[in-house]
Amino acid sequence: MKILLAVTGGIAAYKSLELCRQFIKAGHQVQVVMTESAKAFIQPLSFQALSGSPVRDSLFDETQEAGMGHIDLARWADWIVVAPASANTLAKVRAGMADNLLTTLLLATDRPILMAPAMNRLMWQNPATQENIAVLKQRGILLMPPAEGEQACGEVGAGRMPEAVDIFAYWQSLLAEENNATPLANVFWKDKKLLITAGPTFEDLDPVRFLGNRSSGKMGFAIAEQAQKLGAQVTLIAGPVNLPTPQGVERIDVRSARQMFAAVQQCYAQNAIFISAAAVADFALAQSSEQKIKKQAGQEGLTLELVKNPDIVAWVAEQKPKPFVVGFAAETQNVIGYAQDKLQRKKLDMICANQVGENLGFESDENRLTLITAGVEKALTTSSKSQQAVELLDYIAEVIEAS
């Protein structure tokens, strides 16, 4: 995820270095923006070293393409986190001012904003600040309440900036709420190790031709992204797809079913849950040619000899000990019947029956899954693959916790 971390002029500015580190450690991309006052407290170079990119601090930056840095930054970010947020910046944002890079981009964004105000306790209690806070909340800006305790000025009370780990955890909990995941799923997935396969497999015929299928990988990638947002440690084994790696997810790229099998064999034992969302080819070429196969003069046909590929999900389900195994069954007809048969035959813990066709399933952004365990069927309504992923992760948490 792309995080724009804004630092304003407060004594707690140094704590944002650790916050920056927390985001980076969790696999996010960070761009730091500082106000002029912030630079009186901490050197931009420290943030640059941690985030890997120069700090942005000027509204009128000739080095930025098209001279529209504030708009570009506002669009670039998935989230904007202002920590510490000074009383001054809170007041300016409430008033809708746009007199520096930060206030201008805050006005020019539709991305979620989290602010962590930090100031002297009397500045915090001042009705002007409290009124500003109330108005900002009403407008949908998310505010993390300051911590209480001894302050840099020697006074004691509310106004301290919370520790970086606490701000990071608070932000993660906001992310989870954004996901609509259940409270159970939020607790369950934290630090859980999850292995996912996604996408098609390609079985090479020769250096330029292959047998493949129309799986886009979007469902598996959506599950990986949502699980990571819930705090899971996700390894994603991807067939040949053209999709960006979700932030914080470890990705292993493979091409054929045999390569995918080898990667799964390497990884499955370290994981508590295995979701097999890949459309693995049932058969591979008995022999693939090292050179491009040429058509012979007068040749009217070509017979290909295929051999069975390993059944990856069934293999994992046979292991002892084994992870909780979730399979997928993509079908065009008798979807539930085929899925139930696959669940029993391959001894899976759960199967997601997946209706293909009518703008659903393969290559589509929408899906309609029916989640099936021994004896229980839960039909989801058609929605985006991200939403289906959240509901699947909720249900896995519910089933495992109830067992």
Ligand SMILES: Cc1cc2nc3c(=O)[nH]c(=O)nc-3n(C[C@H](O)[C@H](O)[C@H](O)COP(=O)(O)O)c2cc1C
């Ligand atoms: C030593 C010192 C410490 C300060 N600490 C804070 C603080 O913790 N919180 C705050 O809101 N303002 C604090 N200020 C005042 C801000 O730096 C000042 O209001 C500034 O205009 C904020 O600018 P900015 O919002 O553009 O960053 C402090 C000022 C000084 C000189």
